[in-house]
Amino acid sequence: MEIKPKIKGMTIVLIGDFNPKILSPVWHANQGLIRKEEGEKAETQIVHPDVTTFNLDWMRFQVTRNQYVLETWQETCEDILHDIVLGTFRLLRHTPLKKLGINTQSHFKIDSEEQWHEIGHKLAPKEIWKNVFKNPGMVSLTMQDMPRTDGLNGYIRVDAQPSTRVHPGVFIRVNDHYEAKDISSVTGADEIIDIFENNWNNSLEHSTNIITTLMEQLI
């Protein structure tokens, strides 16, 4: 039985030193990273030296001095997020980038509340908790695989929670996290962007496999 998520999203997060005021929707359009009309009609919340945040109809963008975040809940646009990140930091290659997170998140609809509770029991067996709680229930579970098997710095983390968007439902997020070899001496974007470009396809495939494998065992 093929298990497909009801809702699927992706978030790309970069940690580094940014200049938010540059990264307005107009800048993105002028650089050809998004369509001209998107730059003009973006729903801009703020453009400021400390933070810039705007929405397109398929993407949310936020950057502060230390964190850059792109998010979409339209699976058809995931590769576009990739291109925006790649394009931005090819242009701004002197931006120090220290860490990268490629985050895949999925909400699955579960057939019944009974099955939903069963999933919670499988992920977090309740026996020992019944000694201290009257009615234990899993709120969130995080598992981590570290060190990475590809030789790069970082880890892979998986979060599992009851879904807040689908009920009864399960939310699973894979955080594929990479770090520069020596964070303290990073002076540009090349190392992290090379990691991003070289690992993008594998990351998506691996994250999808993790989510699918977990769900197959839970349902």
Next chain:
Amino acid sequence: MSLPQPDNYEMYQSYNDLQEEGPLMSPNSSLLDQMREKMPDETVATYMKEETGQKHENFHDNTTAQLVSADEIDKAPVYFLETKPNLERSISLQKWRCVITSVNRQDSTFIAKLINLTQKGIDEEAEFYIEEISDGDKELIAEGAIFYWNIGYHYSHTGQQTRISHIRFRRLPTWTEEEIQKAKDEAADIKDSLGWK
């Protein structure tokens, strides 16, 4: 056993989580209030329109949309708009990365090679009508151009499900001379390390 805690960056399950977890947003404060904590009133006041002598004494209460024309952005680079979380979403059933191999302007069509991203298999070829392409991407139609083609379902914020064929062109800056030279240098290093002549 304790593990070193790396810097945390926020990931959001939904917009409500963004509200709760994001350092810049909280369910109890508007975005404006959050920014006010970081931006002193004196700084904000310098962004106001001075020539009309407007003083926004109720500035902190005014979080409704303020349209700012392009030529005012230099004078008032900070502006606030209320937004709603984007509830639209889509699921892709089939993805291809496509490369245009030929364009026929007379027939308003183009042919592209399709690389299947959903299942590994042989490449295919398809013909597309130029009118299927969004206006904002039409200028990118040329031999060698890359676009993504997704077939799937789109869900509106009211829950309407629609089958979609979503085509969007790839947009990347062109390679600079510096990047080309860097690639050549790396290739030369690899060649030397292999001992090739």
